[in-house]
Amino acid sequence: MKQTHIQHFKKQLLSLEAELMECLGLTSESSKAVELDQARMGRVSRGDAMQQQAMVSAAHQRDEKHLVKVRKALKRIDDDDYGFCLECGEDITMKRLDVAPETELCLDCQSLLEQRQKRQP
Template sequence: MKKSQVQKYSKDLIQLEAELMEFLGLSSEASQAVELDQARMGRVSRGDAMQQQAMVSAAHQRDEKRLIAVRKALKRTETDDFGFCLECGEAINLKRLDVAPETELCLDCQSLQEQRQPL
């Protein structure tokens, strides 16, 4: 991969890292404990609030995992490992990196990994 391409992806990763850090800071307020006082809110509202809290928590966990992957990818840009599959060592398709610059695996290795994982 050309140095200019790696620099472009590095900029994209830095921007993505900043966005994820902002999202994680904002979403921590929404994942606070739900008050279960039925006198203040009805049963349906409390259930909706708990469901919303669970969804925010799941999104928060997903964003934390993605932030870790972004930081790992940034380290790979510094060591010339960026853009190569961590499993087979082949170059990762640039279109795949355009969509998710933090990608660690080529499409074939990602598919194999997903097939091995139990549902």
């Protein structure tokens, strides 16, 4: 892979990292415990608040996992291992990296992984 392509993906990854870090900082306020004072908040409102809190928590966990993948990709760039499938060692296509610059697997290995995961209970 050309150095210009690597720099392009590094720029994308750094931007994505900053965006995720900002999102993670903003969602921490929304994940505070729901008040139990039903005089101030009715049952339906409290239930809605708890549901919203659960959704925020799930989004927070998803963003944390995504941030880890982005940082691993940046590390692979620093180690000159970026753009190679971690499973088979083949090049990951530019098209795939354009869609998800943090990807670790080529399309074939990703498909095999998903098939194995479907078979597991």
